[in-house]
Amino acid sequence: MIGTTLGDIRQHLEALAEETGQYYLVCGRTGERPSPAIGLRFENRPTARAAARATEQYRAALRRYDPQLPRYDVIVCEEDGHSSPNESETVSTNHARGATASRETPLSPPDDRSASEESLVDFCHAIAGAVFETVAESSHQSVERAIMDTYLEIAETIETPDELCLRLLESMAIELERRLDPEAQAAILAAAAERLSSPPADDDPLEFALSRLQSVALFDSYTLERNALEKQVQTRSWTVTLSAYPLGRAETGVVTLPLAIELFRHAPESPISISRAEPIDGSSSTWELVVRRSTDERPSGLVSVPSS
Known part of the structure; x- marks a missing residue:
């Protein structure tokens, strides 16, 4: 059970993260890093998928307060640039299904500066x-x-x-x-x-x-x-x-x-x-x-x- 407050979800995400992890989260449509997972990396793909679900839960909770909050299709990417094309289908329900499956150029991992900054x-x-x-x-x-x-x-x-x-x-x-x-x-x-x-x-x-x-x-x-x-x-x-x-x-x-x-x-x-x-x-x-x-x-x- 992650918890229902923003603080609970953020703490859960931070507990999943590993500084030397090879996996990170991005929006499959825009390539942006979704808050609150900006700068976080994860040790393996299952952990990253759990983090993606928590990130969607966090943003859904924020959307109760502000319907204008941008919607992200959260997917898992690996350090060498390989994305998980089905992740957007399993995590987000507010987008065109399979949108990331046809991506010809894999997402490149962000540099250290962009990974640590929040918009x-x-x-x-x-x-x-x-x-x-x-x-x-x-x-x-x-x-x-x-x-x-x-x-x-x-x-x-x-x-x-x-x-x-x-x-x-x-x-x-x-x-x-x-x-x-x-x-x-x-x-x-x-x-x-x-x-x-x-x-x-x-x-x-x-x-x-x-x-x-x-x-x-x-x-x-x-x-x-x-x-x-x-x-x-x-x-x-x-x-x-x-x-x-x-x-x-x-x-x-x-x-x-x-x-x-x-x-x-x-x-x-x-x-x-x-x-x-x-x-x-x-x-x-x-x-x-x-x-x-x-x-x-x-x-x-x-x-x-x-x-x-």
Whole structure:
């Protein structure tokens, strides 16, 4: 029994994986690596097939929250480029049967860089799924429906997958900000972060979190500066600049939910507050934020920060 939550399925996949495995998963139609199996390899074909089934189960669970989630025909490939043509038939039921059987050129194994990276779409859906599950199991179930209603209303006017996934995060932030106080927001995000795979330990959680968000193309670049005046006091404060950040609007401010989730993953015990969203040089895509960690402060700005 794999389990019914996204966290259970992801843990099952990670338990099946072997770093030196010769088998990996791809979409038989597009060649893309399907999340949450990106970067995972498996020792033999039966194990890889079990992983393919778990991957489909994971994506089916996400689709309950977002019907727009891309559908993949998950197949097993071997390191030397040989694919398993019948795998798409046994794993996925949402495609033309036998589509991979006529492939003349076998899929080439991805390089190390592409195998370890996650797309913006998959990252957003993983975050959203973790938050939705947490909300559904909390005393705030009505918030889940409100988030979906807001998202579906926004999605009617958008066609591109990248834009849709960003609007999903934005709709979540709108309803969490509107319906929950900061302490409840912090509890939801911290619990959601626990559902995601644990990153390796790092001495600089903020740097690690920002690097992670940059790797999924949530922004082009960032700068991080420790605020010198507070080096000798208990509160730690940093000024963060995000370039080409698509979740900022001059009239409303900046959605900070992805950054908060990543910080909770890397430093779950550290109280967090985010403030002072200022557009740089009048731009609505480059923003400056202040991130604080202090045991004396109440959480704030974890889902969004109004523009200054």
